[in-house]
Amino acid sequence: MKLPRSLRLFTVLAFGYAFLYGPIFLLVIYSFNESKLVTVWSGFSVKWYGELLHNEKLLEAAWLSLKIAFVSATLATIFGTMAALVLDRFGRFRGRTLLSGMIAAPLVMPEVITGLAMLLLFVALETMIGWPAGRGQTTITIAHVTFSMAFVAIVVQSRLRHMDRSLEEAAQDLGARPLKVFFVITLPIIAPSLVAGWLLGFTLSLDDLVIASFVSGPGSTTLPMVVFSSVRLGVSPQINALATVIIVTVAVCITLAGKLMTLKDDGRKPKRS
Amino acid sequence: MLRPAERNAPSSPRFEPWTQPGNTPFIRVQGVSKAFGGEPAVTGANLDIYKGELFSLLGGSGCGKTTLLRLIAGFEVPDDGRILIDGIDMTGVPPYERPVNMVFQSYALFPHMSVERNIAFGLRQERMPRKEMNERVSQALDLLRLTPLSSRRPDQLSGGQRQRVALARALVKHPKVLLLDEPLAALDKKLRENTQFELVNIQERVGITFILVTHDQEEAMTMSTRIGIMNEGYIEQVGTPREIYEFPGTRFVADFIGAANMFGGVILRLDEQGAAIQAPDIETEVEVAHAGAGVAGMPVTVMVRPEKVRISKTAPKNQDTNRTEGTVVEIGYLGDMSIFHVRLDSGKVMQASQLNLHQDAEQKITWEDRVHLSWHPSNAVMLTL
Amino acid sequence: MKTNGLVARIQGKPDRWKERWGQRLVAAVPMGWLLVFFLAPFLFVLKIAFSESRLGIPPYQPLLEWVDGAVLQLQFNLANFGFFLEDPLYAAAYLSSLKMAAVSTLICLMIGYPMAYSITKVRQPWRNVLLMLVILPFWTSFLIRVYAWIGILKNEGLLNNFLMWVGVIDQPLPLLHSPFAVYVGIVYSYLPFMILPLYATLERMDLTLREAAQDLGCRPWEVMLKITLPLSLPGIIAGSMLVFIPAAGEFVIPDLLGGSNVLMIGKVLWNEFFLNRDWPLASAVAVVMLVLLLVPFMLFQHYQARQDEAEAR
Ligand SMILES: Nc1ncnc2c1ncn2[C@@H]1O[C@H](COP(=O)(O)OP(=O)(O)O)[C@@H](O)[C@H]1O
Ligand SMILES: [Mg+2]
Numbered sequence: 001m002k003l004p005r006s007l008r009l010f011t012v013l014a015f016g017y018a019f020l021y022g023p024i025f026l027l028v029i030y031s032f033n034e035s036k037l038v039t040v041w042s043g044f045s046v047k048w049y050g051e052l053l054h055n056e057k058l059l060e061a062a063w064l065s066l067k068i069a070f071v072s073a074t075l076a077t078i079f080g081t082m083a084a085l086v087l088d089r090f091g092r093f094r095g096r097t098l099l100s101g102m103i104a105a106p107l108v109m110p111e112v113i114t115g116l117a118m119l120l121l122f123v124a125l126e127t128m129i130g131w132p133a134g135r136g137q138t139t140i141t142i143a144h145v146t147f148s149m150a151f152v153a154i155v156v157q158s159r160l161r162h163m164d165r166s167l168e169e170a171a172q173d174l175g176a177r178p179l180k181v182f183f184v185i186t187l188p189i190i191a192p193s194l195v196a197g198w199l200l201g202f203t204l205s206l207d208d209l210v211i212a213s214f215v216s217g218p219g220s221t222t223l224p225m226v227v228f229s230s231v232r233l234g235v236s237p238q239i240n241a242l243a244t245v246i247i248v249t250v251a252v253c254i255t256l257a258g259k260l261m262t263l264k265d266d267g268r269k270p271k272r273s
Numbered sequence: 274m275l276r277p278a279e280r281n282a283p284s285s286p287r288f289e290p291w292t293q294p295g296n297t298p299f300i301r302v303q304g305v306s307k308a309f310g311g312e313p314a315v316t317g318a319n320l321d322i323y324k325g326e327l328f329s330l331l332g333g334s335g336c337g338k339t340t341l342l343r344l345i346a347g348f349e350v351p352d353d354g355r356i357l358i359d360g361i362d363m364t365g366v367p368p369y370e371r372p373v374n375m376v377f378q379s380y381a382l383f384p385h386m387s388v389e390r391n392i393a394f395g396l397r398q399e400r401m402p403r404k405e406m407n408e409r410v411s412q413a414l415d416l417l418r419l420t421p422l423s424s425r426r427p428d429q430l431s432g433g434q435r436q437r438v439a440l441a442r443a444l445v446k447h448p449k450v451l452l453l454d455e456p457l458a459a460l461d462k463k464l465r466e467n468t469q470f471e472l473v474n475i476q477e478r479v480g481i482t483f484i485l486v487t488h489d490q491e492e493a494m495t496m497s498t499r500i501g502i503m504n505e506g507y508i509e510q511v512g513t514p515r516e517i518y519e520f521p522g523t524r525f526v527a528d529f530i531g532a533a534n535m536f537g538g539v540i541l542r543l544d545e546q547g548a549a550i551q552a553p554d555i556e557t558e559v560e561v562a563h564a565g566a567g568v569a570g571m572p573v574t575v576m577v578r579p580e581k582v583r584i585s586k587t588a589p590k591n592q593d594t595n596r597t598e599g600t601v602v603e604i605g606y607l608g609d610m611s612i613f614h615v616r617l618d619s620g621k622v623m624q625a626s627q628l629n630l631h632q633d634a635e636q637k638i639t640w641e642d643r644v645h646l647s648w649h650p651s652n653a654v655m656l657t658l
Numbered sequence: 659m660k661t662n663g664l665v666a667r668i669q670g671k672p673d674r675w676k677e678r679w680g681q682r683l684v685a686a687v688p689m690g691w692l693l694v695f696f697l698a699p700f701l702f703v704l705k706i707a708f709s710e711s712r713l714g715i716p717p718y719q720p721l722l723e724w725v726d727g728a729v730l731q732l733q734f735n736l737a738n739f740g741f742f743l744e745d746p747l748y749a750a751a752y753l754s755s756l757k758m759a760a761v762s763t764l765i766c767l768m769i770g771y772p773m774a775y776s777i778t779k780v781r782q783p784w785r786n787v788l789l790m791l792v793i794l795p796f797w798t799s800f801l802i803r804v805y806a807w808i809g810i811l812k813n814e815g816l817l818n819n820f821l822m823w824v825g826v827i828d829q830p831l832p833l834l835h836s837p838f839a840v841y842v843g844i845v846y847s848y849l850p851f852m853i854l855p856l857y858a859t860l861e862r863m864d865l866t867l868r869e870a871a872q873d874l875g876c877r878p879w880e881v882m883l884k885i886t887l888p889l890s891l892p893g894i895i896a897g898s899m900l901v902f903i904p905a906a907g908e909f910v911i912p913d914l915l916g917g918s919n920v921l922m923i924g925k926v927l928w929n930e931f932f933l934n935r936d937w938p939l940a941s942a943v944a945v946v947m948l949v950l951l952l953v954p955f956m957l958f959q960h961y962q963a964r965q966d967e968a969e970a971r
Contacts, residue, residue, distance in 0.1 A: 009780070012772045013777070019849075020792070020846075023810060024803070024806060026806065026809065026816060027806040040814075082685075086684060090685060103692075104962060105696070105955065108899060109903070109907075110924055112907055112909050112927045112928055117700050117702065118695070120699060120706055121702050124702050146691070146695045149691070149692075161966070178680065210909055210928075214931070228910075231808070235805070239802070242802075246798060246802060247802075250794070250797045348873075367872070367877075368872040369872045370875075375873045381864065381867050383867060385889060394874050398874055398880070442874070446874065
């Protein structure tokens with residue numbers, strides 16, 4: 001049997017997206033389940049959301065995670081953008097391969113290795129120079145900045161590559177100095193990618209379990225750590241409710257950011273026809 | 274400036290299969306239409322192309338030339354009408370089973386294969402015996418002077434070399450028809466002109482029917498046996514380069530090919546010898562030897578090519594039709610000739626060109642000169658469309 | 659910044675001098691950060707992998723020690739690596755990790771390629787929507803996406819309930835805590851990483867190449883085999899490495915979905931570290947893992963650079 005092309009296309013996409021989204025939908029649906037048995041439907045209820053609001057430990061962890069995510073995303077955006085500029089605009093220089101390697105590595109590096117390595121560094125630094133004193137929010141933030149900046153750099157670099165260079169050259173030709181060119185021309189044009197990079201860094205930080213587990217200390221428990229220990233004990237409708245909150249928040253943020261990116265589509269290289 | 278070159282096409286002296294009534298066309302395009310999302314790209318196209326022709330589709334960008342070519346190749350399915358190749362209806366025949374091959378505008382050379390493998394690609398598809406295949410490939414390499422480049426990759430070739438590989442890759446299949454979509458557009462002027470002649474040469478040698486798409490009128494004029502002029506999805510006129518230039522069928526064709534002086538008027542009389550026309554821009558009555566159908570009182574357009582207009586400071590003798598007067602407002606010096614822009618008393622500007630036969634003409638015409646313009650009735654064409 | 663502006667040229671030296679130092683500063687910040695916080699840690703891993711474990715904090719012997727206050731003594735300890743030879747558990751864990759990562763990568767490719775290809779065939783406003791939908795799950799919590807499969811795969815989970823309801827089975831299948839669950843988890847979590855680079859190469863591919871192949875006599879499946887697949891090789895390799903490398907060191911998925919039945923090296927490292935508190939051994943495990951993943955990483959880096967170049971053109 002030979003299916004028509006458009007039908008084959010549709011089938012592939014339908015199955016693919018069902019696979020990607022089915023589990024998430026089930027998760028959301030069962031967050032409104034009355035029963036404590038997550039997988040048996042027994043009626044509609046929002047009581048798990050209520051319980052979520054009274055789970056002190058979880059809220060505290062969420063607050064800590066948000067703080068860390070905010071700071072690390074911001075720093076990662078600054079450093080990542082600098083790295084992207086260096087890689088895209090500074091031409092060839094000694095150390096370029098090293099830098100691009102250090103940008104690419106965190107994308108694929110197994111988290112257990114990164115986490116362990118970072119912890120060993122922090123311990124060694126503490127014995128050598130007394131900083132950072134103990135492990136906690138600071139060390140988690142540093143670790144998150146380090147891997148998030150790689151993602152930011154990739155996003156920004158791809159935008160820089162697509163940017164029409166003649167805009168910068170025109171500004172220079174009209175007498176603007178490099179720093180001014182950057183802030184007046186380059187930055188506004190690549191701004192959407194900075195927003196995307198920041199959001200990416202924020203979610204990566206919010207989401208990280210493994211690295212944070214290595215570099216956190218007593219008293220600094222992040223949200224994924226709480227979720228993980230709860231999940232290890234079995235499924236719990238509260239986690240479903242939490243998942244739903246996260247998914248809805250992310251969906252809204254992404255849609256807004258997507259709008260922003262498509263609206264600000266100027267400054268691209270003219271398409272070759 | 275443009276002059277139609279008489280082409281000595283295959284088996285000279287005169288290759289004009291379309292004039293012989295017994296001949297059946299090799300490719301027939303019958304009432305073919307194609308629209309993209311409601312926007313018509315080709316509308317009711319009819320074409321008869323004969324074996325051994327080098328037929329050009331000429332028109333501005335976006336007029337549907339590529340679409341028509343892709344319909345023949347089978348990449349697009351017509352909404353309406355049908356296409357026959359060598360008497361066989363091609364409806365429902367996929368591109369890989371059609372006896373045609375295409376040279377793409379971008380050449381579409383496979384970047385992961387050497388020149389030789391690119392050329393052999395189509396033959397491998399046919400599962401041709403190795404020995405025969407190698408022979409055919411080396412012939413093609415030879416024909417297009419590619420032998421020394423056979424092991425290079427496409428990105429190590431110049432534009433002209435790529436073009437030749439694309440041509441070789443299609444020719445080696447010995448298609449019944451070779452389709453070429455603006456094959457020379459990516460080359461620089463000098464190379465383009467050389468390649469035009471080479472292409473004609475090759476076509477004559479292999480004897481394959483070529484359908485060539487181009488937006489370059491000069492290219493179409495110098496290379497083709499016949500030209501089909503396209504405009505907004507319609508085929509406006511089909512004819513030899515000479516016919517198209519000397520006797521355009523519509524205002525669009527007259528304007529598109531070469532330069533044309535056109536002015537509106539009304540038919541006074543019409544018979545087998547021609548027509549007499551009253552045109553407000555011209556002082557005298559206008560006589561036209563080549564007139565189509567029409568009736569007295571009908572509004573028409575008269576077209577005269579600039580090189581057919583005589584320009585002089587003194588009034589022409591013994592001529593009381595087809596002449597007028599004006600003032601020279603601009604002179605375009607082209608080296609071999611000059612083009613004079615003359616403002617008539619009506620305000621309309623007419624062009625007249627003159628060969629620069631002498632380095633310093635005695636009776637030099639210059640700006641602000643009062644001049645007389647005239648032409649022979651056989652050099653004017655009456656257009657009703 | 660590469661081209662010096664008119665002003666810089668007119669004003670001459672001082673400005674260029676400033677510009678050069680400005681550039682160096684911009685380069686120094688991210689470079690310095692990554693050197694200290696990304697590269698240096700691996701040196702410590704290396705160092706501690708060669709030191710002896712002891713009780714206390716930190717739980718390892720320093721590699722370099724001042725003996726009698728004067729002589730610097732280097733204690734080089736290969737015992738941690740000896741473990742790999744003595745205890746077949748480690749070798750088995752490495753092999754099973756590599757195998758599971760490889761199989762998952764292959765499955766991702768088999769699902770991801772048709773998807774990426776199909777997305778390129780969809781008309782424009784929808785194509786961006788579909789692409790967005792591929793990226794979207796990646797933004798929601800990884801942990802929660804893995805968690806979703808627990809509810810589906812466990813004995814009284816949705817899949818078993820469904821299958822029993824349909825009547826295909828009458829005993830719940832032990833789906834959770836099996837290699838199957840780990841494959842599902844890895845494929846599910848890493849599929850977007852496969853689709854995106856594949857989409858990028860496929861979308862960039864010149865359509866006329868496929869048409870040219872058809873014109874020369876290829877049937878659609880031959881076009882796929884001879885043109886599309888070979889030309890998308892950089893995307894295939896980049897995507898595969900993007901899945902394979904992190905999957906090989908994955909901890910969360912084998913821990914939550916594989917339970918004690920699945921042996922993967924990321925879990926071994928985690929357990930050595932958190933349960934046995936044997937930092938040197940954990941470091942040694944990490945060093946071997948790094949060595950094993952070095953070649954895939956260089957492949958990734960190479961093809962990533964090639965894709966970037968193609969994109970810049
Ligand atoms: N695949 C397509 N989808 C939508 N519109 C198309 C497509 N191909 C061509 N067109 C439209 O059809 C018209 C004719 O195009 P084309 O045949 O390429 O013109 P030409 O080759 O003469 O420049 C143009 O308006 C073009 O935009
Ligand atoms: Mg075209």
